[in-house]
Amino acid sequence: MTEKKETTANGASRRDFLKSTSVAAAGIMIVPRHVLGGKGFIAPSDMLNVAGIGAGGKGESDIAAFAKSGKANIAYLCDVDDRRAANSRKSFPKAKYVKDWRELLEKDHKNFDAVSVSTPDHNHAVIAYHAMQLGKHVYVQKPLTHDIWEARLLTEAAKKFKVVTQMGNQGASNDGTRLMAEWYDAGLIGDVESIYCWTNRPVWPQGIQWPTTKAEIPKELDWDLWLGTAPRKDYVDKLVPFNWRGWWDYGTGALGDMGCHLVEAPFRVLGLQYVKDVQASVGSVFVDEFKKGVFPESCPPSSHITLTFPKTAKTKGDVTLHWMDGGIQPERPEELGPNEKWGGEDGNGTLFIGTKGKMYASTYSDAATLLPKERTKDAKAPQKYKRVPGGASGHYAQWVEACLAGYGKMEVSSPFEVAGPLTEALLMANLAVRGHDLKNGAFKYTWDNKAMKVTNFDEVNQYVKRQYPAGFELKA
Template sequence: MTEKKESTAANPSRRNFIKTGSVAAASFMIVPRFVLGGNGFIAPSDKLIVAGVGVGGKGESDIANFAKSGKADIAFLCDVDDRRAANSVKRFPKAKRYKDWREMYDKEHKNIDAISVSTPDHNHALIAYHAMQLGKHVYVQKPLTHDIWEARLLTEAAKKYKVVTQMGNQGASNDGTRLMAEWYDADLIGDVHTVYCWTNRPVWPQGIKWPAPDPNVPKELDWNLWLGTAPYKEYVDKLVPFNWRGWWDYGTGALGDMGCHLVEAPFRVLGIQYAKDVQASVGSVYVDEFKKGVFPESCPPSSHITLTFPKTNKTKGDVTLHWMDGGIQPERPIELGASEKWGGEEGNGTLFIGTKGKMYASTYSDAATLLPKERTATANAPKIYERVPGGANGHYAQWVEGCLAGYGKTELSSSFDKAGPLTEALLMANLAVRGHDLPGGNIKLTWDNQAMRVTNFDPVNQYIKREYRNGFELKA
């Protein structure tokens, strides 16, 4: 489809604001901390000046939680959809409002300390990277990025620009991950060789045909800005605000949505990082009683993915991690009774299988439990990992405090040196899922981590880094 002319918001001065260094002379009543003295300086108000990009839904709760810390002022609100921004506008009536983050950066970057990014996945990296180039601390919703190359770029950028970072997988700050790490370090379950992670997601449409265009674009929505980096398409109904997750141009499927919550614990407990191979099986859809449908634009309705992680200093050999979505679950552990409930009530869970026992947890690493269950109450393991005050809710305040302290002064639960490799592994798993729609792609994919490439099936490498739409390019 021929790309339509973009809105005036995508003019050259906006596209090139990083290169030109254009600044605005607009004044603002709150002086940001970095202007008063740089990293580590305690301003008279001791407040972090925060701008939110994507302030509806999860973005709304993110900035509200930053404000609840008592040490952050939400000074700028940016959203392409006035409907989605409405609640945040009411909550923070003094905040200045923008629709285009590029315009906000251009005019206000001297008035901002930190940026919170809670847009659809496909725009995370672009918005965050340019903020980091401007020296702004960043909080980015999970998954960190849409593409593998972007995750590596942001991980390296955090170090290059010396900014404080956090991904929005708040379970990383829960006690459960730390408790399970202490059990594992105390050898209560022996050497873990196999992990299962599962979810009831997707709870949005997947495995479907792209809908017919709808000419009635809501007047409150800037469709061009919402598309951002993605290829231009005509507006379709119900894609915004949530169903975009099931389309590869914008989302990363169930794995991208829930993987950062459920796979985070194995990463921390076992010290795994980059996988070396991956294979997948996916659920089928049918266009009629006998004919299977193939809709490569859409994520599948279910999948079972198997990742192999190399031996770490906390394991005796490779670790096999199984990911299951669409309601698929692993076999019930023999330590549980036939009617006994296990995992999360919401249909999500993580199970560790070791040579001496097993342990599991639900979403956000809640309800950490040893098997048999009676072992949990009598477990004796030294408490060696510092807890985050408030657990998952404290994830937000932890970032605010880290930003106030300055780069390198505090450790964060999901800083990009942790979140980047986790996101890369999940996006690599999606390569195996997408390979099913390509001839000959139903194989085990071998991964060269340094080169960021699949070595035995080149067609899937096209998904490692997207082609960016004019006006929304991301260049290292």
């Protein structure tokens, strides 16, 4: 091109990138290729060509799981950190390696069919949305997004662009969540009004001050690309690859890390949707014997959050869900004997309290159990919900198969129409946590779901949607 281009990190043209994605969104590329046929058509019997954006850590295991299905070809690998991508590059030497996801989507989008997004939380939405604009099926690690507005955007985009979507909360494909839904539907625990979900997270630093000492950026890491949609800051030691979870600019804390696993069952069992109101009580860090530390950039060391969901077709009234992290747990059920273990023994659990009984499960809805425990062995409930072959491990192959079948042809466990509202509820809880500092204490926030805003304290609405830096804009 002869016109002057506005370039971003690594020389990628932001003008070209936005132009290419907008053209695709306005034209043929928004129609699934299984409908169009012709060049690039993927028949159900062929391989799904996948681009893995985020190739280390959880991204590495996700990519390997797609390949293990036998129907996915890992065609591209993309990561801002060469160190993190090293294992995946060895495992898939034929895959083209790209560092900038914008370059990948702009220049190579005709050569793959689907995208896996496994980056820090703050970059999930911008990558996934631009891939969806190009007609790509997407698999996005949990939590689906960093902000409430982003979750709503991706939920609507899945239908608009007619692509197959799946969030990476693999427990949604486990038998346990379906078994508990069948127990509930059969009336074995009566009507549920209260639920408790808890985790042993965080297992990374939270409730701390942002480091004041700069560190040298590793030569293998493109720091500007890693920051992506986040505010520009100097690199600090030990933030990458894991401790970013405890900082609001990048992560969503303990709730974002484990909530999609533990709150999925209540959503499925009770048909929950959007939050009605929320309030939070958070733990504090004392910098000395008398002075409490307040570090608004960092997620708190512990919290107890109460969310109210309106009545659904499967409940008789509102449902209260308690979220607990940082070592806080609900009262041990009286139906358990003194030496009996229960779902919380692994540090994570979900407990349903019904009018006729209780049931619980551990991480990924494993170890689903009725209380008292002897009820589980004799429980009789008709099987209503189809199981996913392989359970949690089959979550990946399920998405691959659905992509090959085409949009609307096959059910998946955590499509954005389900994962979006679930993520919004968790981010509403985080909104109350962040509002705790603004209000200097617990406060019940009421939520207007249609307008996507808190109605009784406007200052906290700044956390519903972020501002995006140049080169990483997210525009509907």
